Amino acid sequence: MLDLSKIAQQMQGISHHLAKEAEAAKVRIAIATQLLNQAHLQQSHLVEQLQTNNLGFAAAVPIEPLDTRVNINPAPAAHTVIATDGSQINPSHHEIAYCYLLNIGRVVLHYGQSRFPLLDSQPEVIYRPEDLYASRQWGIRTEEWMGHRRTVSEAVVLAELGVEVSGRRGKKSRQLSLLQRLAVPTLAMTDGSLIYWFLDQLPAPARDQILDPILAAWEQLRDAQVPMVGYLSASRSSEALNFLRLQSCPHDQPDCQKHCEGQTDGAPCQVFSPLRDVTLWATLLEPGQRGPLFKSSADILQLYGDHHQIYFCHVHVGAEIARVEFPEWVVTDKKLFDAALSLTLTQVQKGFGYPVTLAEAHNQAVVRGGDRSRFFALLEQQMIRAGLQNVGTSYKEARKRGSIA
Template sequence: MSIEFNKLLDQVRKMGAMISHLDFDMSDKLALACDRLYAADDLDVIRRKIAYVRGPEISGYRGAAPLEGPDAENLNWVYPPPSLPPHATLIASDGSQVYPNEQSPVHYYLLNIGMFVYQHGQDHVPQTITLPMLAYHKDIVHDRNHLLITNRTVDARRTVTEMQQLAQQAWKMHREGVRDPLVTLFDNQLLFWASADVTDGSKLLTDYWTGMGQLRDADAILGGYVDNPARSRQVLRLLYLLSLGDEADIKAHESQLASGGDLEGLRDMHLFDKVLEPGERSAIMVQNSPRNLAYRQKNGSFEIAFFYVKVANGYKTAIARIDIPMWVARERDSVNTLHALILDQCQMQGRTPYPYALARADELALVSGQDRRKLDELIRMELRKQGVEPGGAAPKLQSKRAARSDKRSFQSRPIRRAPSS
């Protein structure tokens, strides 16, 4: 049975009226955020407030902070598009997965990593690499309680594998003598963390850090491209902190530091879409969080910094957040190379400003529904060869499939009537 849309019309009208009111409220908040950003020109004042909220008296601040030392950039500065390097090698990686299925005759999961190697400024055909990996051993697909691993565990293993394969490819090219700027693009944020329901999470984090270290040792410029940073509020939290007065005032508003106080509801992307012109980037900042502190304590060069950039092509603009490790953040030439190449890549992508190399890596990594069905069939055929008959779908699943099918078949069966008494 389909939805009765006539019963939703009045609710949709009320929703539209509410959104119109909220949009007006957001415009006022956006103007306030812009004013605060333009006024944030004293790094000493900013650092004193950051030092206070990092102390034992305050908890819950997860906002941005300027870089420490002479490499710090003024928060209210914007940086124009830098010149493109004449040559560069760009490696982009992405991954996808097939999750384990409790209903399957054999438990397994699949990781498929795609990498795209692009030679900027050189007449070379791009290199494509795919690495499908099937995991099926019972100790790999089950946790210590012999339960099927969670989807989050598969996601975490995919993320770590992406970083490892990106590092191995960069190291291979480094050993082959590639001396042009070696830029590696990672799809999504760099601040990886394994949640409590991820099996062997601490080992995965160690493996991830090992991959980062290999990239650093290969002199690679690493950037994590966050295409739609709709949840990022680090800069707005900082601007709210800067609006507060002395330490007593900050303490009195401690409970609002996490939400952004009077800027709640805005996102960093709204602010920088207003502030930045196409091609410009924001100042480089770091996120103040226990997770990022763990990265820093592991190795100072692993701490994750970020900047926002307004990418563009001939059709539209978009705000992206670029995560960079500290070994990149403190090298202005590396930042400029990454900034310039991202802008150049985003101009290649038709109507969508998105890095060309990452788009190609995504296509290489994609596991389609047809691919999944073919893999299932290959596994079933192999089981039959081994004398194992794969089981069918559970009755509940069969019922759902029949109910949702556009074509239903009904088989008539002879009715057995009880004899009359």
């Protein structure tokens, strides 16, 4: 039980601390804004430095002028948005059986078309030893591997929805789909980044089992001409701001390994830490505007292939600054890019601050306490029917579910 009286004693100084942080943030924003204006004047030179010098940090490459401000057009009345999100029941040795469940929420919302929406979930129970313990050959815990597999399932199911909505199945349906797509734009949304940073830590064979099916799913969306975005709310990234560190570098040629070996946040070029991208762009964008397009320089993207490099921009959605990510094949097609932005902004407006499709996908996916209990009750029934005896949770788990207080 949480003792609020003890917590209150520890929170007495928090208002003073937050006031000091707010003043410090204003100073950091002023420094970053000045560097942004300076960098804009020699942007091509800084981009060349970024691409030819050895840097010890990841800095995004601006694809458009740094002073770019674009008003996003509203979405047409008729459009379709699809999304997936995942949840799970974690494996536990204290339950009646060591297994886990992935639950992928599926949402398809049609606007202005008099068509029924799709709101459901697609569960998968994993119980075979070859699935439960396969990751241990690489030193990866089952619980961690389960999260990676959920990421794959979200991408695969999203692609299946995109193909189904676009009608790209069979010659006759493809002809009908072409007319539909010309009139009704479709957007595929996913919650979070399209840059899977965790892959850097995985051995190559394990990484291939995760990344290959994801890229195959993206290729399906590309063939179906359904643009995809990754929506990041309250992003903590400073990848765009890191480009400004080239401007603040005191050396003629930035070489982190040569001049600042072993230094990260304490390097002389880091004059606005811990400022985040969204904090700066909140002072520069008006509601309904996007900033310049950046290309991510994350190392893991070298494995993504030519068509799936990740680009991003910051969008003032009204309630906050969102980071919106796109694969390269979306960015290079102006029609798909404009449609992705307009439908994303409209989704946020319809969801009163957060894309309604992503919120509904989460609601469909989430596994609540009652769902967990019913899942294990159903599993217990099946085990008893199969003739198994002594079916039940461990004494520890049973005792934790009750209390003498």
